[in-house]
Every structure is written in structure tokens, then in C-alpha cells.
Amino acid sequence: MSALMPTYAPADLAFVKGEGVYLYTADGRRFLDFCAGIAVSCMGHAHPHLVEALKSQAEKLWHVSNLYVIPGQIELAERLAAASFADRVFFSNSGAEALEGSFKIARKYQQDNGHPERFRVIGCESAFHGRTLATIAAGGQEKHLEGFGPVVDGFDQVAFGNLNEMRAAITDETAAILVEPVQGEGGLRVASVEYLQGLRAVCDEFGLLLMFDEVQCGMGRTGKLFAHEWADVIPDVVAVAKGIGGGFPLGAILTTEAASVLRVGNHGTTYGGNPLAMAVGGAVLDELLKDGFFDHVASIGEKLTAGLDGLVRKFPSVFVESRGKGLMQGIKLTDRIVNRDFKADLEDAGLLIAPAGDNVLRLLPPLIIDESHVAEAIQKFKTVAERHVSAQIKES
Numbered sequence: 001m002s003a004l005m006p007t008y009a010p011a012d013l014a015f016v017k018g019e020g021v022y023l024y025t026a027d028g029r030r031f032l033d034f035c036a037g038i039a040v041s042c043m044g045h046a047h048p049h050l051v052e053a054l055k056s057q058a059e060k061l062w063h064v065s066n067l068y069v070i071p072g073q074i075e076l077a078e079r080l081a082a083a084s085f086a087d088r089v090f091f092s093n094s095g096a097e098a099l100e101g102s103f104k105i106a107r108k109y110q111q112d113n114g115h116p117e118r119f120r121v122i123g124c125e126s127a128f129h130g131r132t133l134a135t136i137a138a139g140g141q142e143k144h145l146e147g148f149g150p151v152v153d154g155f156d157q158v159a160f161g162n163l164n165e166m167r168a169a170i171t172d173e174t175a176a177i178l179v180e181p182v183q184g185e186g187g188l189r190v191a192s193v194e195y196l197q198g199l200r201a202v203c204d205e206f207g208l209l210l211m212f213d214e215v216q217c218g219m220g221r222t223g224k225l226f227a228h229e230w231a232d233v234i235p236d237v238v239a240v241a242k243g244i245g246g247g248f249p250l251g252a253i254l255t256t257e258a259a260s261v262l263r264v265g266n267h268g269t270t271y272g273g274n275p276l277a278m279a280v281g282g283a284v285l286d287e288l289l290k291d292g293f294f295d296h297v298a299s300i301g302e303k304l305t306a307g308l309d310g311l312v313r314k315f316p317s318v319f320v321e322s323r324g325k326g327l328m329q330g331i332k333l334t335d336r337i338v339n340r341d342f343k344a345d346l347e348d349a350g351l352l353i354a355p356a357g358d359n360v361l362r363l364l365p366p367l368i369i370d371e372s373h374v375a376e377a378i379q380k381f382k383t384v385a386e387r388h389v390s391a392q393i394k395e396s
């Protein structure tokens with residue numbers, strides 16, 4: 001038995017090297033990585049520009065604390081603000097930390113505007129916001145809450161995509177609405193343009209903050225810097241992490257000026273936004289904001305969708321449907337196959353993907369993939385699907 005806490009049941013795979021879209025084990029086996037550290041390694045592995053940024057910063061200064069000016073923070077905040085709806089940015093280390101800060105912003109915003117009684121956040125069923133006490137309360141999923149009661153007060157859930165239910169759930173105590181524009185862990189559900197616009201209207205009507213969790217769907221993954229941009233909606237608060245650091249732990253809270261309510265002493269973090277993180281985050285943004293990069297993500301995303309749709313048509317006893325946006329895609333299995341089993345079969349065939357809720361297989365490749373990688377992934381899916389079909393025929 002290992003000294004490691006058994007919080008995960010990992011695949012029997014340990015990688016020693018990554019290069020672009022591929023990972024390698026010590027014995028030289030090569031895997032096409034369509035998991036990308038769960039939407040983290042957006043520039044693939046060992047990207048030269050990111051490696052250079054990390055190395056050159058590592059030789060200068062790693063960490064100093066937010067007790068001192070960190071010029072890289074000011075620069076990266078300004079670049080993120082210039083590229084998005086945001087006026088202000090707070091840097092954290094993770095998605096959950098960005099969301100915790102967002103909840104504090106929601107409460108303080110209402111307090112500052114004369115409504116201390118408003119503290120509740122309404123979110124959605126099958127959401128995922130992290131594993132801290134408040135973020136498991138916000139996600140509302142029994143499998144994450146069980147054993148950790150009492151549940152942190154102040155979080156409600158309604159059906160994802162249902163504006164009427166959302167309106168009906170608003171009370172005198174509601175402070176904010178929190179939605180993932182594309183649900184990731186929950187099973188790759190894409191919010192409609194009308195839904196996101198409707199949420200904005202509801203928040204305006206009731207004086208609530210509109211908060212998006214773009215930890216997974218943000219930073220270019222859907223073919224725009226942020227997924228909410230497809231709906232032309234201006235949020236008040238957006239939580240970011242995963243892709244923003246390209247593999248270096250980094251998160252951020254982005255807000256409008258009006259929602260920027262945290263003042264000296266209200267909030268803090270030891271590591272958040274340290275010089276190393278800022279160097280790598282800046283390098284990721286250099287690549288993301290290159291001319292045509294988002295168009296590349298959108299067009300290669302369409303090729304991936306077409307490939308997955310082809311699988312659904314060809315193997316109706318294996319796949320139910322494909323769904324997602326850009327390079328955040330899922331394919332749902334029929335209830336004859338468990339997604340974790342199929343995931344293991346894909347691993348044997350040399351393809352890495354992530355499972356998701358609702359018996360979905362999640363594809364989150366690095367944003368730098370090209371058509372050949374899509375073709376290779378689809379081919380591996382076909383090989384595994386054919387094997388399942390043969391097994392089904394034998395059974396019947």
C-alpha cells in the first residue's frame with residue numbers, strides 16, 4: 001500500500017515525456033492525448049514558447065508574495081482585460097479558488113449595494129465547480145457532497161438550460177446566478193445562445209450578478225477566448241483556470257468594474273499570480289491571441305464534430321450522440337457500454353480521453369491539433385467500436 005491518499009483510481013499508466021499532442025511511457029509507448037490534463041495543456045506538451053518562458057523566468061525569480069508589486073500580474077491582467085469583457089482580474093492557483101473568490105464577490109457586491117440579505121447563488125444541476133466545501137455545495141451533486149455535511153449554505157440548483165426554472169428559483173436572498181456556458185464534467189452540455197441571453201436579462205431585472213464558470217470552456221477551447229462570447233453576453237464575473245496556465249497551476253477571476261468589489265484586506269492568496277505563473281500565463285496568451293488561432297480551433301473543432309457524428313451514424317449500438325463546441329466535445333455511449341470501460345479500451349489502443357457524466361466520453365485535445373490528429377483519434381474510436389459491436393453480436 002502506498003503512502004498516497006487513495007483519492008483517485010488512476011489508469012495503470014505513468015508518462016515520462018510529452019511532446020506536442022503525444023505522451024510517452026518509460027517503455028516507449030506513445031499515446032495521442034485528447035485529454036490534455038483535462039483541458040489544461042492547451043498548447044500541448046513541451047511547447048517551445050512556454051518552455052522558454054518558464055526557463056528564463058526560473059533563472060530570474062520564482063516567487064515574492066503579493067506584499068510586493070509583481071509587474072507580470074499587471075501586464076497579464078491588462079492583456080486579459082483588453083481581450084475580454086473584463087476590467088479587473090484577480091489571479092488564483094486553481095479553478096475552485098477562483099470560484100470561492102467569485103462567491104465572496106457576489107456576497108460583497110450585494111452588501112455594498114445595500115442588500116446584505118442577498119447571499120444565495122443559483123447554479124445548475126449536473127454542474128461542476130470544484131471540490132472545496134463551497135464549490136461542492138454550488139455543484140450540488142450528491143456524489144461529491146456525501147459524507148461532508150452540513151452542506152455550506154447559500155447554494156441552489158435548477159435544471160440546466162431552463163430559464164423558467166431559474167426565474168422561479170430567485171428569492172429575496174438571491175445574489176447571483178452561476179452557470180458553465182458549456183458543462184464539462186456534467187456531460188458536455190452546451191448552453192444555448194437564448195439561454196445565456198435570457199440569464200443576462202433575468203440578472204438585470206433582479207439586480208443579480210451573472211457569473212460564468214469558464215474554468216474548462218474558456219481560454220479558447222470553444223473557438224473564442226470565452227464561450228459566453230458566442231452569445232454576445234456581457235457577464236459580471238467569470239472564473240477561469242485550467243487552460244490559462246497551459247499546465248502551470250493558474251486561475252483567475254475576471255470582473256467588470258462594477259463587480260470589482262474586493263478591496264485591500266478582503267481577499268488574498270500566497271501563490272496566486274507569482275512571477276513563474278505570470279511568465280507561463282503570458283506565453284499561453286501570446287499563442288492564443290495569434291492571428292487566426294481561434295479560427296483554427298473552430299474549424300478543427302468542426303472536423304472533430306463531423307468525425308464523431310460519423311461514428312454515431314456508423315455504430316448506433318455503441319454511440320447515442322455527439323455534443324459539444326469547438327475542441328470541447330463529447331460522445332455519449334448507449335447504456336450497453338460503461339464509459340470508463342470504453343475509455344480503458346481507447347487507452348489500450350493508444351488514445352487518451354476523459355470520462356464525463358451521463359455516460360459520455362470527453363474529448364479535450366490540445367488546441368494545436370491538426371486534421372491528422374483528428375483522423376487518428378477517430379480511427380482509434382472505430383477500432384474499439386468495431387470490437388464492441390463484434391462482442392455484442394456474439395452475446396445475442
Ligand SMILES: *Cc1c(COP(=O)(O)O)cnc(C)c1O
Nearest residue numbers: 094095096128129130184215216
Ligand atoms: C476543473 C473545473 C473546476 C475546478 O478547478 P480546479 O482547478 O480543479 O479547482 C471548476 N469548474 C469547472 C467547470 C471545471 O471544469
